[in-house]
Amino acid sequence: MKPRAVIPTLLIATGLFFTIIYPSIDFRNSLFKEDAIFSHLDYTLPAMNEIKIQVDSGNMSGAKHALLDYMQDRVKSPVHAWSGNTGYKDKADKIIAREFTVNGRTHLLDDYGTRHVNGRQVLDMNFHLNPDDDFEWIWQLNRGGWIKDLAVAARGFYDINDNATGDYYTAALVDLYTIFLEDEPVGSGYSWRTIDSAIRVKNIIRGFDLIKNSSMFTPEFCYKYLESLLDHGRFLNLFHKIRTNWGFIEMNHLLDICAYFPECTLVNRWLEECWSTLDKLVSISIYNDGGTSEQSIEYHIVMIGQVLDAIEYSINYDFITAPEHFFAVAEKMAVFLLHNTMPDGYVATYGHADVRRPSGRLGKASQLLINNTEIQYFDHNGNIRPNATPPRLNVAFPDSGIFLSRTAWNDENALFSYFDGGPFGKGYHQNNDLLNVMLYGFGRRLVIDPGRYTYTSDPVSGYLRTAHAHNTWTIDGKDLFMVDAAGHQWAGGLLGTVARSWHGSFGARAEREIVQVNFRTNSSDINSTTSNALDQARYWLISDFWHGGPDHNLALHWQLLEHDPVLIDNASNVISNPETGGIHCMKTNFPQGNVALYGFGPWEDVQNITAGDKSVHGQPYGYWSPDYNQLENATTYRYLGTTGGDDSWFTVAYPYNTSVNISVNSIPYTIEGNLCEFGGVSNPANVLVVNHQDGSKDLHVSRRLGLVESIPIVLELNGISFQITGNHASMHFQPSETVPSQILARDVSSLSMNGTIILDASGSTVSVHDEFLDHVTMGLRTHDGMVPVMVNGSPAAPSRYKQNGNTLEINLL
Template identity: 25%
Template sequence: MKPSYPSTATPAFLGTQNPLASSMPVFLEPRFAAMTPAELLTHFRLRAVTNYFPLKPGKAKHVASAQPILNNEFTLNNETHRLGDEFNWLHNPSPDLEWLIMLHKFYYSRDLALAYDYSGDEGYADKWVALVGSWIEQVPDGFVNSQVTGRRLQQWLLAYHYFVPGRHCFKITADFLLTLLSSIQSQALFLSNNLTPEGNHRTIELSAIFTVAVLFPELSASASLLAFAQRELLDNLRHDFLADGVQNELSTDYHHTVLKNFLRVRELADLNGLALPEAFDTVIRKALEFSIYAHKPDGWLPAINDGDINSYLSLLRKAQRYYPGDALSYVVSQGAQGKPSTQRSRLFADSGYCILRSDWAERPYADGRYLFFDCSDLGFGSHGHYDLLSFEMAAYGRSLIVDPGRYTYHEHDSDGVNWRHAFKGTAAHNTIMVDGKDQMAYRCHEPVGPQPRAAVLSFESNQGFDFVHGCALSPQYEVQHQRSIFFAEAEYWIISDLLLASDAHRYEQFFHLAPEAQGQIEWLEAEQGHGIQAPDLLIAQARRAEVATSLEPGWVSPEYGVKHPAPVLSFSQQCKGSGWFQTVLYPYKNIAPALHVEGISVTSLGQSVPATQALALSILIQSETTTYHDCFFVAHQPGLTEYHFADVICQAQVLFIRRDAEGGILSVRAYAAEWLEIGGRKLLDSIGKPVCLNYAQGQLQIDAIDGSVPA
């Protein structure tokens, strides 16, 4: 049965004499300190609960989850340990410190509270009281670190609202309630004096202080804690997010951890009639805007840097109440409500994150093509991976090229593998490794010494294409890595990698496929080029004798402590100096087209142009109903030179031409172009004024890219 709700009369058992009644609890405001413990218990039971988040009802699944906890059996981070009846909170039965941290965060108290709500069984309350009571007896404030304290307070306060206000739970005694309240204030005061300097931990800690102060005005320190939290939260908010709205640790998962805690502050402030400054809402709106773009069409987030593969659409749904907007509604509803963002693709310039995607109006919504390009530095703190210029790609409702995730935070190698390094290192990402080295000297936690740096050199999102060009430098080697990504016809991607060096190096390019591709890969025929056909994805390069291809075993970790085998496609070459790769990524739905990729020679002033200066590809795509002859050109060197290839003469950084089976031109896309001739026909003469050119369906559109008037 459900827990009963008390009448306004004081329950008879509260009249029992309590030994604490003769002493004044100094942690309470004078009016409440003057009450007897029994009166205090009655006060907190009968107090209104409209100033806290709406409580979800318990379900049968919570009873099932809570059962092992009754026997001190805890499954944390996918690792299970059974502790003794009188276990020591300071002892870690796991080699992973994160397990002990999770034990002290008390996330499992939610299952106990909801199991009680569903069943009315006092045994769940009894267990929560026993766990909290023994923790208070054994553990000093701040054990492990401050953010653990913040998380624990959040979980205790959630459980408290299931066991105390409006409830008649016999296991919550006056003695326990006073002990609990005293500990809550003590931990909040500890946090106020021991805040983490920066990052998501500080946000969690401040959110916990704010929550304690708002929910318990009866505590003697509440007023000062509230003033402290309000002051520090706004300052922390400004430091936590970059100007483009991305959280400064540059983790997609921790971005939403921070966003969730600030949204909790916003909701509690609203429930309790507290005003927050306009600057607070301005930053949150920017953070939500990044979240809108970062979510893939299937509703999931890529696990960039440390974090799990998660969906935060439910969080965005809650945010709609305070930050309504058409774009937010559109993403939350998967295109069923609201209106899409006005920009199809987006560069977040301060972080270096770039999302290239197909039209928001794609139907089904999940079929949209999506690529997340990581042209960022490592970020603040210890959560950055050595993944500069990596990316994740999804299409037709599936993640096809993925970031493998984090798996673990510790280096225990009982199986001979340092899994922290294995998932954090450069080889675990969709980028290029030089001489078998990480982009940064490996450390389990925060980096020490010079760090690799990345920068976006150019970005263009136009009606018929997207183009982004970035570069990365590592202190581990002399090589400069430049990567450009061209999104053609909102259909497929062409990735051009240039590696500039004067000494000999080995270059390895990695593409990490989803676990669903395991055992489902076929090599392309020789005439198609180097590459593979995987489920819903073709990967191809023009065939080159100096480039070796291989399929290697890899892993993908959807959540902490869990990893699944997944294949990794590798292209590698040994060069005396500079090197390059050019790769076509063609996603498809159900039936793969025939794809053929060949290199095209490029000349300038009658001389062959080296690949480190410019590259051109011929891409033949044949499906059951259509045939496309695509041609792609990219110039790597700054400054415009006249280039010749096939029947084309151009001065441009990027050029894409699509022809039909008969050779008729269907579309032309050009970026930073000043001159263009195709088949002897001049399409553009804009010398000295680089422009974007789009031609499709008989319509020609020319747009300036430098503020000048188009020719």
């Protein structure tokens, strides 16, 4: 089956299963026979003796009283127990009136009359009602968030000695849960999906433990409560999934039951199933680099939370032992999450993702995984430790295909870039976002990913999954990015990073390279691992290549903020759009924190899409705000043109705070004696110069892969002839200088000026001719161990260079 057909097929199949087949299965209200729960208690525990006496005598009523006494006298509390809070009173009152807010939507479900429950007449309830015709609403309702609201409110009033009000909310909770138990037999449709049942376990344990000492928590209900808890355990043990986040959540909450009620003799069997299943889930869902196969940062956060919880159970309970390798898995996942955190503390929102801080997960990782120095950047409460700065700024996660760069830690104004050059995700929560980029600078998301809308198949949700809603391109209006990358390259060091990825699906080749340029204005700053706003040559270059037939309609998409990006800031945005020929430049105009886009390509028009008029633009649009539960305005800049066969285009994204004064020029070059100028058909490279306000400039050469790489690209700049053999080279020229002082290169075999080779990596060593260079950051084409460096024909002193993986740093000061 083609990848694009998988998700609709799964949605249809799932819908049919839950609406037709699942509800018709004959389930009982409990998996246990009447009173058989007593046969599953561990009577070797001295505290269980009174229960055993009553059971042996056949006094089931007395056994239930003894069971309640035992539960109330137990010191054990749930992991992550809740506290009481009278501030939950309004939520609790609405639930009693049968007003439920789920997934951001509120419905009043009070038209089912009344019902006699536990000796009280209460409003009835229908847990199958689907008022929005949205399965997600009913599934979320049955996860039992209402248990927490009522229990926390009740406990809050008990804590201030208002027992009458506490009893009122406890009775309401006991009655509503009794209705659930009577109307929703184990395994019934809607209410007993495995993931919803697992999440409900958390609410059941933590909620009812808060009110177990209330007079409303009767022996009969205590028995029903524990019977229900063990029903959930048996159900999850039998029917859990072995797939992505569902399996992690289901096994984590089965562990929850084991930790809370080890007096049950079924626990050992369930623990074996938990660890066996979690081990399988790790092997199929967690990449070796710590990323997760769903390719969604939201569900990475979910899964690392489950892994950390499992480790915490193992640390806190002698009878629960996590496999040793789980600690290493959690470390890799935490490091991945750490580097996917932007300078403002929010995650890079790829895949289905809310704009959220991961500090809670990272704080917990810091607490449990004390031997990893990178994770210790966060303290146990999730607060940053400025003096524990992680050692790496630029990180590649090759299995996930995610490449991350930043200019500094502990600096909200630092630059940060995200590039997706990896596989298409498994499951439901991935987006069609191969080759997507996100950019951040000066305290703001500058080029954004729209994140998720809802799980459902509505038009906006469907649109936000597509390439059209990401920072990539489409051909003939078709989404080409629901595929795996065919390959990727990476190098990262002091002067910046170079990441490239491509795919060859659909009978053509799409290729993108993103360069985070980090040249230093002052040579004396070269040795610093961080840079700041005084370094003017800090920006991004995105080079795109299309290798396919002619006469296709091309659309390049950039997603920018308009205002209120999920409460991160409240500034307004005005776009200016000067354009000349195939060059389209624009800049944002926030009071501070901006980006200018200099777009060179076969562009004939640019659409500025700032509203969701599908009839005009063929799309709804917006930026989903979980805080407001609505679409916030955003801006899509859609460059439109046609391809003439093999084609290339590039965009310089220049971040600035309040003003910008640079220029970007494409310059001609020759290859095999053929003159190539920008806009020509089948150009093999993007060649450009960025001119800075202080008079310095940068030269960039980015060449399409798959060509005869031994043939040099020849160009002239500052009256000097340059020859570049390889795929990428960037050079920085100080003001009034005609020769470069800094070079950032990736996959280059040689670079020469006026016939003199200044950089040679064609053999087993790297040779530098140094008369004017200060520093070279070079991504090696191939490497096997450490690569020797020669400077002016002599071996370089070890103190002059260092190698990190495939990246070589050469200090020539």
